Amino acid sequence: MDNDILSLRNHLMNWLFTPLFVLWIFSTASGYMATLNYANQPYDLALIERAKSLAGQMNPGGQAHLGGAPATETGDRTFYTITSADGRVIAGNAALPRRPAFQANRNEPVFSDGEYKGQKVRMVSLRYQADPADSNSVALLQMAETLGKRQALTRGILGNIVIPQLLLIIMAGGAVWYALKRGLMPLEHLRQEVAQRSRDDLSLLDEKKAPVEVQPLIEAVNDLL
Secondary structure, X not given: OOHHHHOHHHHHHXXXXXXXXXXXXXXXXXXXXXXXXXXXXXXXXHHHHXXXXXXXXXXXXXXXXXXXXXXXXXXXXXXXXXXXXXXXXXXXXXXXXXXXXXXXXXXXXXXXXXXXXXXXXXXXXXXXXXXXXXXXXXXXXXXXXXXXXXXXXXXXXXXXXXXXXXXXXHHHHHHHHHHHHHHOHHHHHHHHHHHOOOOOOOOOOOHHHOOHHHHHHHHHHHHHO
């Protein structure tokens, strides 16, 4: 029979480390989801403020008073498209896909994730009044931003969560392995004592040398002797 199956040390290590490993996986997954949420919040606020600022700088003719959307210090780029109620593009530097927020007559900003020119982007759709003199002049502003700084923040936060937890599990594993080795040492001494006996030696084994949990087994062996 395989020695690993009969190994008490391996059996205990498996029972101790399997829950720890599962807990680490669960903690990493939940930490990742929480990190994505926290990483998105500040950048979503900044994105919506940029979208509102752009909407406020649009004149009734549909022209913005500012230039294109340059790259940020992290290399991220911002793209925008402004369309009228009938779907006509009236301004913008990118052909972003229309979101259902306009047709649903939702006035609050709507965030979504998408892809533009092979890059993953975070996009906000915002309805605003294009002409202050005309209450019916509603336009849809869509602004998308690449995810470089968001991903960098996510990796940083996640690294601060996962790495310390992994180190703690490794330290706990070392402590458990050492404790098991020390705890099973009386059994190893008893095994060596029995192995060194001659076949004619029927003297009783010393129960005091064995842990309390093993003493019933020693008593049974002594009865057999």
